[in-house]
Amino acid sequence: MKSLIITILLTAFSAMNVFSQNISGVWHGIATNPDNKEITFVFLFERNDEVFNTTMAVPNFDVSGVKPKATTFENGILSIDGSNVGMKYEGKLNETTQQIEGEYTEGSTKLILNLIKGNPKIAAPKRPQVPEKPYPYFEEEVVFENSKANIVLAGTFTRPVGSEKFPVVILISGSGRHDRDGSIPTHKPFLVLSDYLTRNNIAVLRYDDRGFGESTGDFSKATTADFAQDVLSAVRYLKSRKDIDAKHIGLIGHSEGGIIAPLAANQTSDISFIVTLAATGIPGSKVSVLQSKSLRPFPVPDEVAFEDNVRQAIKIASSSKEMSEKRKELTAHNKSYLAPILKSLGAKDENISKFINNETKSTLKPWSIYFYNYNPAVEFEQLSIPVLSLNGSKDTQVNSTINQNAIRNALIKANNKNYKIVELESLNHLFQECTTGNIDEYKEIEQTMSPIALKEISDWILEIVR
Structure with a gap:
């Protein structure tokens, strides 16, 4: 009997020891940041012989597929070296609770993070404005061609039920790749806007950006001017339909779509009115300088010097010099002012180098160079058609006062007789009713788009086309 008990204990200890040395699978934990907000971390550990490979996700920030440099798990100690991505994790397996108790570090931030085996339970956010099928209107999947660019754009056309010809709008997305619903983390603002307008007797065409979703083309090589050609292709397509009023084709552009x-x-001459949502009215170079301050994720010791350096970087990128010369000059400039800042924040040399290379590459993209040199006021100054310009008072991406003043002045210069410029109180860049207007607040808000904004757009269009 004594021998049997010893055998059972040894077997149990052996099994526990094997478990403690093999953590393969999904683990997750919830940490509380200094702002008292909970952040969920998910780790997938895959064992290959004696080596662990880790993939990390942070659902709160829609981050996934992060692969730290190295992972070890020995004698119950888990160590994740994420120096390549600016993080690390150190933890110890508690044999009693079967939790890994440890600390997550990112820059100067340290968070208590205990991990348990299995996937986290993440409730789907409530989005009451997202319509559910069947819709009380006609919907059709469509494709149309931009023959100049040799691409095909795929989208969705909706219109009210009836035999009459309806006024129609084309929805134009903001910067970055977007699908036809304008999808951002957990929200579909173009789907909500399209549904609202169609229910109010306005037909809508929305489409996937070139090179995204079901549309063909290369998004990375396109500029604002190229996207304008995609819009004109959409106009030509709508004119071929028999169920829309070709005399009342309008454009609704959000953010970059607004310029x-x-x-x-x-x-x-086929566009009869425009609605801009969170549009800019000043040169792209000035927008970029403002955003470098309002959206920057790290502090700097000298704001004035930082702003001057951003201006210089934009000046280099937007110049007429050869690309190789610009790249060399911009890399040197970025190193001179960004490296000391990042170093002071505790970043490692390899991460600083990677950040500067990415920053240089992004600044020299065709889209960026065009944007720096583009002044939308020049285009607004030529508009004689009706214009509705809406901005939110708490927009942290596009300053409402600065840009609406510029748009207003441009339309006055155009001698435009029919324009309306409105700042909507307490709305953010997505036209949600908000508290701070900060980007990280967008997905926390249940509302996708304020009913106030939706009604303002719909009522104005119906007044224009009646």
Whole structure:
């Protein structure tokens, strides 16, 4: 009997020891940041012989596929070296609770993070404005061609039920790749806007950006001017339909879409009105300087010097010099002012180098160079068609006062007789009713788009086309 008990104990200890040395699978934990907000971390550990490979995700920030440099798990101690991505984790397996108790570090931030085996339970956020099928209107999947760029754009056309011809709008997305619903983490603002307008007797065409979703083309090589050509292709497609009023084709552009709209409208006589949502009215170079301050994720010791350096970087990128010369000059400039800042924040040399290379590459993209040199006021100054310009008072990406003043002055210069410029109180860049207007607040808000904004857009269009 004594021998049997010893055998059972040894077997149990052996099994526990094997478990403690093999953590393969999904683990997750919830940490509380200095702002008292909970952040969920998910780790997938895959064992290959004696080596662990780790993939990390942070659902709160829609971050996934992060692969730290190295992972070890020996004698119950888990160590994740994420120096390549600016993080590390150190933890110890508690044999009693079967939790890994440890600390997550990112820059100067340290968070208590205990991990348990299995996937986290993440409740789907409530999005009451997202419509559910069947819709009380006609919906059709469509494709149309931009023959100039040799691409095909795929989208969705909706219109009210009836035999009459309806006024129609084309939805134009903001910067970055977007699908036809304008999807951002947990929200589909273009789907909500399209549904609202269609229910109010306005037909809508929305489409996937080139090179994204079901649309063909290379998004990475396109500029604002190229996106304007995509809009004109959408206009030509709508004119071929028999169920829309070709005399009342309008454009609704959000953010960058708001400066694409006038650029497209000035190249055709087929657009009868424009609605801009969170559009800029000042040169892209100035927008970029403002955003470098309002959206920057790290502090700097000298704001004035930082702003001057950003201006210089933009000046280099937007110059007429050869690309190789610009790249060399911009890399040297970025190193001179960014490296000391990042070093002071505790970043390692390899991460600083990677950040500077990425920053240089991004600044020299075709889209960026065009944007720095593009002044939308020049296009607004040529508009004689009706214009509605809406901005939110708490927009942290596009300053409402600065940009609406510029748009207003441009339309006055154009001698435009029919424009309306409105700042909507307490709305952010997505036109959600908000508290701070900060980007990280967007997905926390249940509302996708304020009913106030939706009604303002719909009522104005119906007044224009009646």
